[in-house]
Amino acid sequence: MSEEPGDWAPAQFEEHGRELLAVLREHFESIRQVPVTVPSDTGDLSASLLSELPEQGVDFERVLTDTRELVLPYLVHWNHPSFHGYFSNSASFPGVLAETMTAALNVNAMLWKSGPAASALERVVLGWISEMVGYPEDSDSVLVNGASLATLYALAAARDAALGPSVRVEGLAGRDLPVLRLYTSDQAHSSVDKAAITLGFGTANLVKIPSDDQYRMRPDALEAAISADLANGFKPVAVVASVGTTSVGAADPVTAIADVCERNGVWLHVDAAFGGFWRLAPSLADQVEDLSLADSLVVNPHKTLYIPMEASALYCRHRGALADTFRLVAEYLKSAQDEHTVDYMNLTPQLGRSFRALKLWWVIRTFGRAGLAERLEHSVQLANWLREAVAEEPLWRVPVDSIYPLVCLRFEPSGDREVNDWLNAEIVEEVNASGEAFISHTVIDDGYVIRVSIGNIHTTRADVERLWRALREIAARRFAMPRAA
Ligand SMILES: Cc1ncc(COP(=O)(O)O)c(C=O)c1O
Structure with a gap:
């Protein structure tokens, strides 16, 4: 050649x-x-999508035409x-253009050192979001791909905070530990069940609290469930409240639930994936639950803030709790730190991370x-x-x-x-x-x-x-x- x-x-x-x-x-x-x-009969889509491995490349015009003719009609x-x-x-247009720029630059936002402005912008947009949704700005926060993983990470931090640092070393199996319990309403998103499975609580230890006639978690039933579990020697770890349920858009009474959590020393995670940003709308400003009471919180800019898919913001008021669970710095990732740096790889299990902050920065600044x-x-x-x-x-x-x-x-x-x-x-x-x-x-x-x-x-x-x-x-x-x- x-x-x-x-x-x-x-x-x-x-x-x-x-x-x-x-x-x-x-x-x-x-x-x-x-x-x-899509048409109800999509036939064998994989076959029509030219699934054979191409030996030789084709022109971009051909790729674009095939995308228009073979892919778009079936989306x-x-x-x-x-x-x-x-x-x-x-996906608003400024967000779409930001995705192109992000892909073109292909920055890995794992460490401050691996792209300082990417990490700095992440901190900036997370600060803006905390202001918009009413969560304390002096919290730990990180962008993740979606609310399901945000809830998983928050509950991992809650579990480890309840068990102490030895859990990182000794794990959960074969030890004389109390049965750990989680609580959520019978309306909660299935991501809470998935987190209970993944983190080793088990679905049998995810207590589904009944909701009222407006599909909101009943704080009295939560209190009773926690009291009964304490009497039986179980260890209540966390409650997940929903602000904007998937089924009907109900909001659990966060203030009353936070009160129950505080009295019982239980972590409160609030899933405001859908409901978090609506307090920006003037007519709802006073109607959205107080999110500042949560120990950890997830809101989804990719649901309601005109940001293309895979942009979710996780907050935790307990500084260091997420890092206590997820921080592990291999030799090849060691880098100099000062008071300005933040290494986002420490706050979740994800190492390689796309430069998600840019699309948030562009959309929020544009509008x-x-x-x-x-x-x-x-x-x-x-x-x-x-x-x-x-x-x-x-x-x-x-x-x-x-x-x-x-x-x-x-x-x-x-x-x-x-x-x-x-x-x-x-x-x-x-x-x-x-x-x-x-x-x-x-x-x-x-x-x-x-x-x-x-x-x-x-x-x-x-x-x-x-x-x-x-x-x-x-x-x-x-x-x-x-x-x-
Ligand atoms: C209330 C609620 N929580 C969590 C999720 C999961 O969000 P994601 O798709 O970002 O993982 C959804 C999805 O619709 C939801 O409605």
Whole structure:
């Protein structure tokens, strides 16, 4: 070979970058014509995606065309104004561009020394987030990929704080330890169960505290469960409270729960993955639970703050607790320290870490606190409009309220609960099959319920009105049809 292989020339990189941006521009300019969901019959996607290992490379134009033709039509478009499933999120354009820059620089933010400005920016954005969500700024904090791992790491720190440093050396097995207990509500996210499994508590020692008729953890039941466990010789380690539950957007009463935790010497972790940022919206400023009471906290900028996926912020008020669990410095990672340095590899088990802070820095600086607040308030108002429209419609009901822009609704034309369950499930299926919108469901005391989550940065009042029209039309048609045997 006469030339050394190498990468594209920088000029070619720019040229292809422009081609990609042109494709994305067209995608977003015509986004309302793009189906949100995939056709129900996707066939053998892996085969159609040219799965054979290519021996020779092809032009970028070909890669881009294949991506448009073979991949895009089979994606669920989360960054679409009519995506209302699970929790609607957004990759705002400044965040998307920041991801490109992050990938291009490919900095590893494991040590201060391995990219000082990456670690410094992480500290800056974590400070901004603590200010936005109302958590003490003099806490330890770190960016992680998602709330599930943040909760896992927080509960590892809580476990080790309860057992003392010997657990790092001696482990958990074959020792005369009390049974360790965790507590959360029967509405908590499954990541708490996964943490209990991974950390060796076991699901049998994750006590599910009953919630009230608004799906909020009952502090009196928590107190009773902890008292009973203490009387039986168990060791209560941590409580996980939720601010913005996945099912219906309920918030546990954090102040009362923190009081129970404090009296019993139990660590309080608050999962505010969904609910944390809504206090920025002026109409919710006084309604979101006080997150400052948590021993550890997770909030998810990738859910509600217009940041592309994999950006979650973990906070812990006990300085050094995360490092007590995770700090381990191999010879090849030793570096000089002073009062300005922070080595983020010490706060979680992850060593190689992408430069996540840049996308947060770009998005928060681009919109500003006021711009973020305005956009969050817009979603709140769209959800309020939908809730009111549903409440005024005969045969429709909002069976459970939430302060957040997550609207649960149910079509109830029949006196038979099972028929209503079936109808609501059919409505969800038909909306999703139409490609016009994507919605999801939950099951609560009232039965099968349609969930409409509003939070994408592109969603307008007209989008929500169109969805509400589609829901009513499908409901009326389905109700008129005989039910399949
Ligand atoms: C309340 C709550 N906690 C935790 C999670 C898990 O978040 P992640 O996907 O960032 O791990 C979710 C996901 O939707 C959630 O709704």
